[in-house]
Amino acid sequence: MSEMSVFAAMRTLRAVREFTAEPVSDEALRTILDLAVCAPSAGNRQPWEFVVVRDPATRRAIRDYYVQAFQRYRQGVLDQAAAGHPTAQAQVARWERAGAPDRYAEDLHTIPVFLLVCFDRQRLANREDDRAQMTADPGAYASIYPAVQNILLAAHGLGLGAVLTTLHLGYERELKHLLGIPEHVQMAALVTIGHPARRYGPPRRLPAWERTHYERWGQRPPQN
Numbered sequence: 001m002s003e004m005s006v007f008a009a010m011r012t013l014r015a016v017r018e019f020t021a022e023p024v025s026d027e028a029l030r031t032i033l034d035l036a037v038c039a040p041s042a043g044n045r046q047p048w049e050f051v052v053v054r055d056p057a058t059r060r061a062i063r064d065y066y067v068q069a070f071q072r073y074r075q076g077v078l079d080q081a082a083a084g085h086p087t088a089q090a091q092v093a094r095w096e097r098a099g100a101p102d103r104y105a106e107d108l109h110t111i112p113v114f115l116l117v118c119f120d121r122q123r124l125a126n127r128e129d130d131r132a133q134m135t136a137d138p139g140a141y142a143s144i145y146p147a148v149q150n151i152l153l154a155a156h157g158l159g160l161g162a163v164l165t166t167l168h169l170g171y172e173r174e175l176k177h178l179l180g181i182p183e184h185v186q187m188a189a190l191v192t193i194g195h196p197a198r199r200y201g202p203p204r205r206l207p208a209w210e211r212t213h214y215e216r217w218g219q220r221p222p223q224n
């Protein structure tokens, strides 16, 4: 297994949606999950629970829900683009150029590993009666997404590819039933992991300094 520097990993991390059929070893998965749990969480409550799915029939069932969610999402974006919404129009243009999210959805079940990253609301709650409140608390998600980012970086560092997805959450109830996940455990992300089918260039992002305000909102930072 190769390793890369943390800066190099962060600078080259991409959402990988095209994979070969090559399997992902349990050794690699263990490394990824050991690094996932190095992440911070509120009060160090460590609410994470991971469900690894390799079974073809289960991956197919998850894929079918994902495709439905993706089609609804895509229709929403298309409607917004038609109504003149610039962000939606940019998204449609990207789909027309790459097409990757469509193929990704259709072929989802062929990706070797589905990693469902969940969090246990009971471990985040301060008191018994906090449990319901934690469901809606954005802090709950803030205690799981650092671990998700570690998963993406660790997979990338091992030469694997992954993408964080959330569209399946529209069918969270059905998926929890499918996987036997208890009521107090909530899904945060589906991360699909495999060997990238191609090389990916660096991520295209807006320059951070252009999005930075100095001392007060609207004041530009030093330009040199």
Ligand SMILES: Cc1cc2nc3c(=O)[nH]c(=O)nc-3n(C[C@H](O)[C@H](O)[C@H](O)COP(=O)(O)O)c2cc1C
Pocket: 013, 014, 015, 016, 101, 104, 163, 164, 165, 166, 167, 168, 203, 204
């Ligand atoms: C909160 C969140 C939810 C996401 N949900 C999905 C998803 O459901 N499906 C998907 O294909 N990508 C999903 N993504 C991946 C983003 O589309 C991707 O990270 C972004 O477009 C940047 O891609 P890049 O790293 O290749 O530049 C999600 C990313 C985040 C952070």
